Structure formats: structure tokens, C-alpha cells
Amino acid sequence: MGMTVSLAGKVALVTGGSRGIGRAVVERLTSDGARVVFTYHSAEAEATKLAEETGAEPVRCDQADLDTLPAIFAPVRDGLDILVNNAGIAFARPIAEITVDDFDRLLTINTKFPTFAIRTAIPLLRDGGRIINLSSINTALPSPGAGLYSASKAALEQITRVASRELGPRRITVNTVSPGATDTDMLRSVNTPEGLDRAVTFTALQRLGTPADVAAVIAFLAGPDAAWITGQNLHAGGGYVI
Template sequence: MGTLRNRTALVTGGSRGIGRSISERLGREGALVGVHYGSDEGAAKSTVAAIEAAGGRAFTLQAELGVPGDAGKLWAAFDERIRGLSATPGLDILVNNAGTALPAGIADTAEHDFDRVFAVNAKAPFFIIKQGLERLRNGGRIINTTSGMTRIAFPAIAATAMSKGALTTLTRTLALELAPRSITVNSVAPGITETEANAWLADPGARTHAESYSAFKRVGQPTDIADIVAFLASDDARWITGQDIDATGGSLLGL
């Protein structure tokens, strides 16, 4: 513990699945962690309790993403909680992890569903970053959670993959723009990961098929992703920017 001591982090969607693992890992490294949630306050409080039980510091903040004014509400909640904790204003690490999935191919995708997935996965991070730049200290870190499906064609989630591809492009663009402030911007692209959102992995046949994608013949765990994020948030990753880190466990390498 200690690589992120005296730093403040914000993890969107930080209360469940991959986001929870990221929040807990950053907390173990000494960061004060803002655990954002959209609707499940209980999960967010549970995450904060786990961080505190491990000797870390954390707080919850709520904002629904994908709706007008979402970024402003998020940052207003962040500022208020920081003041309440008498912590130093500002931010060192922003993890745009919150996202939604649309399990539909192009033929079955309704326009309002397309708009929703882009609002959460692409528009929200864009404006969260825009409004957060005045708070992000020089030498800070922006880390975006994208998807291995931006590399691997998977027609069954066409709009979702497309929205994550937009976030990958934003990562490269901002890496160049923010380099003069020594702010690194990278993304992490998970593959099939064992979270609540992938409850279908409980089916033995489906799990075996999912495991076959990875070179390691297993599905990913949230901690696999969190460890990569913690590295990118640390000083050790100071020379890495504009990169989309493949975190799929080598999925489909042999094809």
C-alpha cells in the first residue's frame, strides 16, 4: 500500500463488478476514492466499507449518467463531498468505468436504444472529462474502460462496441492534448469478465465457450482489470499515454 498515497481518485460506476475492484485496488494503494454510483446506493456503501476495512479512505457520490446535466451533477457531488471531508480540492485520477450494454445486432437496434448506449458510454465520459479538467492536477491520470470488442468483431453488440470505439479514439486524442500538463490518458479493454452483468457465465456450456476465447482458457476476473488500472494510475506508468491496453487475456490470438 502507498503508491497512490495523498492522491484523490474518482471511479465512475465504481460500486459493482470491475468498477468495485478498481475502487478497492486504488484504495489499497492509498488513494482517497470517490465511488460513483447511478442508482444502487447499497452497493456503493458496501464498496466504501470494504475499502475502509482494508485501511483505505473512500466516499460515495451519486449521479445518473446518460441524461442531460449528468457531468455537472457528478462534479457538484464530488466537490461537495471533498469539502465535507476537508480534503484538498482537486483530483489526481479519473477512471471512466461506468457503461451500459445493448445486446442487439444492427437489425434489432432501435434508435432510442442506440442513443442511450452512446449517451452513457461516449457522451458522458466526454463531458465528465471536459468539466473535470479544471480539477485534474498536472501529472494526473485519465483511464477509460473500453472493450475488447473494439478489436474483435462481435455483431451481437454492434452499438455497444461502436460506442466503446469512440471512447478509444477520445483516449488517443486527449493524450496528445493533455501531454503538456503531464497528464496521461489511456484506456483498458476488458474481454469476457466474470461480473454480475455476465450472469450467463453460470451456464457450464456458455462458460466453457467463453473460456475458449482466451489464450489462458479462462474468463477474466475484475481484479485482472483493476491491477492494470492501478498500474496506469501510478508513477510507474508515466511514460505510457494514448494507449488502449488489451485486457482480454489474449482472446483469439491464434486466429
């Protein structure tokens, strides 16, 4: 028997696809048979290489600027089945030190842009489509310095839940995936080696996650077997939060 390609004929848009979890999502969705368009910001070489390896289509995007939204949806204007809002930024800043610019930048990139990406996607999504938003374990485990980051993701979680109600009549599911400690450039940029070691000890499965671990959960939500799951936040963290 041949391999079943679960997403054959589906069209997906993945934001922040050139590195980390987003890259793994592009690799997984293309291997599952989807046509994938993905965005990148500055990692042009990585984006080009990924496109060559997978056949996915890269589009440059700056999530700090909502005017870039039309360009990223142009390749899928004939119809979309899966939107993965993955792109985001993180930095640690105690509340006593945050600036207005910090707030505006983080909330725009992590919350405002994904929200308007959903709005832009709604008329393009076919009935039975999928929206998957990336959050963070930080919304369940508040930690010093993560105030703005946690707030940006918590807001997106609420948008997800409301969208699941609004789009449910069209059988469009809307879910959140919250990765745990996942071994990416972003994780290493905001944690010390000692912090990463601690994360492993906190994790029930006793290791850091890989981008492919998280991509597998996203692929499940994007696929036919997850049609009865909506409005949920799946913690893909190996038991970091239980």
C-alpha cells in the same frame, strides 16, 4: 520496511464503482492509498457497503443525464489526480432491430457522458494526472448483436487518443483499458453459459478474468510507473486478443 503506498495523497474519481470491475477498482485504489470518490446508479446498498469497507465516498449518478455531472465532480473540485471512466451499459441487438432510443441511450451512457466527464475533469486535474477509460474487447472482435456497444466504445477509444495529445503538455496521461471476458454481472447478463465456456477456450490463460485482474492494470496506469504510457489501449484479457 513498510509497504509503499503508491497513490498516497492522490484523489481519484471512479464512475460505476458499486459493482463489477468498478468496485474492484475502488478497492484497489483505496488500498494503494488514494482518496476515492465513486459513482453508482441504482445499487445503493452495494455502494454504501463499499464505502464502509474502504472509506471511499459514494455519489449517485445517472449517466443518461449530463445534468448529474456537477454533482459527481463536487467532491473533487479542490483537485483531481485520477479519473476512471468505468460505468457503462451493454445489450445485444442486431442492427436490423436497433431503435433510435437504443442508439441514444447506449451512446449517451457509454460515450457522451465519459467525454463530458473528461471535459469537466480537465481544469480540475493536477499536472501529471491520469485519465483511464474502459473500453471492451468487442472493438477488436466484432460480434453479431454488438454493433451499438462496439461503436460506443470505439468512439471512446478515439477520444482517448486525441485527449492524450491535447493533455500531454501537462504530463497528463490518457489511456484505455479493454477487458476481455471478465466475470461480472454484466458479462453473465449478455452471454449464455456456453458462450462463457467458449470465451475460456479462446483465452490464452484459459479462464475468465476477475474484476481484480482488470483493476490491477488500471492501478498500474494510475500509478507512478506508468508515467511514460499514454494514448494506448491495453488489452487486459488474459490473451483473448493477441
